[in-house]
Amino acid sequence: MSVKHSLLALLTQGPRYGYQLRAAFEECTGSTWPLNIGQVYTTLDRLERDGLVEDLGDDGAGHRHYALTASGRAEAADWFVQPSRPQNPPRNELAIKLALAVTTPGVDVERLIQAQRSATVRALQDYTRAKRTAGGGAETGGGPDTDLAGLLVLESLIFTAEAEIRWLDHCEAAVLRAARFGRRPAAVPPHPQPSTPAPSSQRRSR
Amino acid sequence: MSVKHSLLALLTQGPRYGYQLRAAFEECTGSTWPLNIGQVYTTLDRLERDGLVEDLGDDGAGHRHYALTASGRAEAADWFVQPSRPQNPPRNELAIKLALAVTTPGVDVERLIQAQRSATVRALQDYTRAKRTAGGGAETGGGPDTDLAGLLVLESLIFTAEAEIRWLDHCEAAVLRAARFGRRPAAVPPHPQPSTPAPSSQRRSR
DNA sequence: CGACACATGTAACACGTTACATGATTTG
């Protein structure tokens, strides 16, 4: 959904063509999230089909411009006003992995947590370095707030990574605490077990 | 990718059938992320096609069990060991929206930030309430660590929401600071403007 | 009996990525 709305938002500044829209998107997000050019065209097709944009045709220079329709403009305005709050927050792969890890016997949860923290710390260092580098260079040529936008995106990554590290620390403590109390490996099967037992070749981490 | 790997991870505890896998997934993540049952079956089909699981056939009770193959077991073990670190972090719709908002004239960024913070604070309160409620109730019947897993998932949501609020506060300050210095509304167009000007019906937020 | 949970699927569609095909223009 973000691509669709991003294109609508970019078109509020006037008609644009596909290639231009991708460049504008990547510039404004500081190239953090590359946007596939093929998807731009297919999304524009869908937007036109749904009556949110209008095809202005070839301008003679080989550029196929699109403009917002009235409902497209309303949709873009609504996107900016309505807070993003899906009923179910987007799936967090790391949280799922850890939840499955603590419920699966034979998984080295400690190692998982430490490996993940190392990876996140490295990513955080990359972001911090990128933030130092940015802003000092030449203007990329976007509007007056293009640098601000890229900076905010970078800082969003930083805040997220920091939170992930804090959560991992918290998980490590919680897992250790749970392990100190009796951790019985599936003593009483709560559901009727399938007739076929787990194969004996099951891997163990130690 | 998370669904595919989640199913593999659940199957490390022995053969299961589709409906059972969904129940196990939702129980272990505390019903935070509902898993579509149709997707379970199509994913199992793909896993079988790729040689990661094996169809044990109907067990006579109408249950179609699947078991891990050797490569499926290796894949699951690898998923637990390898840290989740995609080259490009998953798109953050809120960050994209804010980046586009500060580069788009006529958008009330202040209002956007405040509306989003309110929504996130409400979500945070929901999570906190859910955390208080959980644990006190009866055992759901999962393994000994099912409660722990659900708790960790909830806390992941809490840590993420808190980070989002902090980031929004930071953005508000940064935007105010940028506004205090000269914010010229697109004085010098950096790219050649399209011939068609933006329609005069453009909405303004105030 | 009727409602509900259990259980397995299919179809259609939205969204996203990768790879490929095609041609114009610019630049070393």
Next chain:
DNA sequence: CAAATCATGTAACGTGTTACATGTGTCG
């Protein structure tokens, strides 16, 4: 001229959601 960039698309596939169809078993 050759390579890179600009520009527009198509095809195939993976992933995810919603809705529908179908049948069994259980319980009030």
